[in-house]
Amino acid sequence: MKVSKAISERRSVRKFKSDPVSEEDLNKILEAARWAPSAGNAQPVELVVLKEKDQKEELVKASLGQAFLAEAPIDIVVCANVPRTKKRYGERGSEMYVYHDTAAAAQNIHLMALALGYGTCWVGAFDDEAVEEVINAPDNIEPHVIIPVGKPAESPNPPRKRSLDEIVHEDGF
Ligand SMILES: Cc1cc2nc3c(=O)[nH]c(=O)nc-3n(C[C@H](O)[C@H](O)[C@H](O)COP(=O)(O)O)c2cc1C
Numbered sequence: 001m002k003v004s005k006a007i008s009e010r011r012s013v014r015k016f017k018s019d020p021v022s023e024e025d026l027n028k029i030l031e032a033a034r035w036a037p038s039a040g041n042a043q044p045v046e047l048v049v050l051k052e053k054d055q056k057e058e059l060v061k062a063s064l065g066q067a068f069l070a071e072a073p074i075d076i077v078v079c080a081n082v083p084r085t086k087k088r089y090g091e092r093g094s095e096m097y098v099y100h101d102t103a104a105a106a107q108n109i110h111l112m113a114l115a116l117g118y119g120t121c122w123v124g125a126f127d128d129e130a131v132e133e134v135i136n137a138p139d140n141i142e143p144h145v146i147i148p149v150g151k152p153a154e155s156p157n158p159p160r161k162r163s164l165d166e167i168v169h170e171d172g173f
Pocket residue numbers: 010011012014066121122123124125126156159
């Protein structure tokens with residue numbers, strides 16, 4: 001699939017079939033995250049793959065009841081290993097770059113999953129501490145994004161996006 005097609009056809013999918021994600025496909029999806037850019041190539045991204053029903057149910061509770069996290073066959077928790085970036089960039093690293101890095105990895109996951117025929121959704125509304133508990137995170141790890149991955153059971157219409165006229169500012173604001 002062409003990158004341009006993946007970018008324009010990606011939608012947030014919140015209904016999933018129970019079909020599994022093959023190990024081969026999962027590996028390609030995780031590899032896509034590995035190749036994302038990161039500040040200074042510090043590579044703070046760590047990925048937790050959850051498949052067990054009990055753990056997925058705990059994620060639902062940790063994310064204000066977003067039940068589709070338990071419907072999807074897998075959830076990927078995209079985390080930042082903050083000290084990897086902080087030791088080089090200080091506060092700018094821990095307060096900004098690590099979020100850029102996990103976001104870049106997350107977007108790669110969405111696009112690769114789509115190219116392989118899976119649906120995904122970016123989930124950022126969750127209780128940090130509750131998610132840390134589910135994934136047994138050590139102190140240096142922050143969960144930033146949860147991504148359910150599975151065969152889509154819905155085809156959402158494109159949401160309205162602001163036009164280029166609205167968001168592009170030639171020669172500054
Ligand atoms: C930072 C961020 C946090 C988000 N958190 C959630 C979430 O917790 N639950 C959810 O259902 N969707 C969440 N979304 C998905 C957005 O609602 C979705 O991207 C937006 O409505 C546009 O739709 P599209 O992804 O189909 O283009 C989040 C997206 C981003 C970028």
